Amino acid sequence: MNRDWVVVTGASGGIGREITRSLALKGFPVIMACRNLDKAKKIRKQIIAESRNKEIEMDLLDLSSFRSIFSFAERLCKSGRRIGTLINNAGIMCKDYQTTENAFEMTIGVNYIGTFLLTRLLMPLLLRSGQPDARIINTTSCTYKIGRVNENFFLLNPNHYHRFKAYANSKLAVLLFTAELAERLNGNGISVYAVDPGVVDTDMITMQRWFDPLADLFFRPLIKDAGKAAETFVFLASNENVPDNGILFANCKPKKLSDSVLKHPYRKELWIHTERFLADYIQPFNIP
Numbered sequence: 001m002n003r004d005w006v007v008v009t010g011a012s013g014g015i016g017r018e019i020t021r022s023l024a025l026k027g028f029p030v031i032m033a034c035r036n037l038d039k040a041k042k043i044r045k046q047i048i049a050e051s052r053n054k055e056i057e058m059d060l061l062d063l064s065s066f067r068s069i070f071s072f073a074e075r076l077c078k079s080g081r082r083i084g085t086l087i088n089n090a091g092i093m094c095k096d097y098q099t100t101e102n103a104f105e106m107t108i109g110v111n112y113i114g115t116f117l118l119t120r121l122l123m124p125l126l127l128r129s130g131q132p133d134a135r136i137i138n139t140t141s142c143t144y145k146i147g148r149v150n151e152n153f154f155l156l157n158p159n160h161y162h163r164f165k166a167y168a169n170s171k172l173a174v175l176l177f178t179a180e181l182a183e184r185l186n187g188n189g190i191s192v193y194a195v196d197p198g199v200v201d202t203d204m205i206t207m208q209r210w211f212d213p214l215a216d217l218f219f220r221p222l223i224k225d226a227g228k229a230a231e232t233f234v235f236l237a238s239n240e241n242v243p244d245n246g247i248l249f250a251n252c253k254p255k256k257l258s259d260s261v262l263k264h265p266y267r268k269e270l271w272i273h274t275e276r277f278l279a280d281y282i283q284p285f286n287i288p
Helices: 012-024 037-051 066-079 106-127 143-148 164-185 212-222 224-237 266-279
Strands: 005-009 032-033 055-058 084-090 132-140 189-194 248-250 253-255
Touching: 005 012, 005 106, 012 032, 012 037, 012 224, 032 037, 032 266, 055 066, 066 106, 084 212, 084 224, 084 248, 106 132, 106 266, 132 164, 132 224, 143 164, 164 189, 164 266, 189 224, 248 266
Parallel strands: 005 032, 005 084, 032 055, 084 132, 132 189, 189 248
Antiparallel strands: 248 253
């Protein structure tokens, strides 16, 4: 397994922190791509002290801003570092309708569009890594099963906003993107995976509703801690013998994707429409 740099988005909290910590303990150099650098600085210091791995760096990345994504990618490209793995971990679920700096609904803008743009901008680094096993690992969710992606995907109505629908839609879009990217990169030395980490003990699962205490009581036994949720990401990033018959992984094992995903009627159109939105930031996809 190559020991090139691993980029982890959302690395200062929850699953991202545990991914970074585990990879550092295994000796991997990691770039913590975070929106809150003050928080990241404290986490980085703790991880370095525990792992004695000094090759843990951090850089500013806000996936709700195309300017921030482009600036991050540009700095990374100019740094000369060899990037072996990109872990798209960062994600949000907004309680109320909000928009990104570029006028997309925030949950879809961060979880899907920001991830798409970052991945596309870093693709040249992964293709030039010189290693036959560069990897892209995206975060989906079991909620993708109730998601809807169609011609109205980018047109959420602020007057009929439901955060769980927006979240589920964004995670289905990430899975469709993963499947399409894996197909387009086949034979080019980059493996592409999606991870369903399960229901994780983070602030995201809090409903801010009267039934929170009851939900916590009944579902707590089913909820993973962040360390357990990070295991599949670390497995895919660090294991040389990843099963080659899977795109979606959970609990360090491949999960069969149904035709509803693999043959989704909007899968290729989603890619095309996303590229149109991002035309000023990326070049058309062209594998050498």
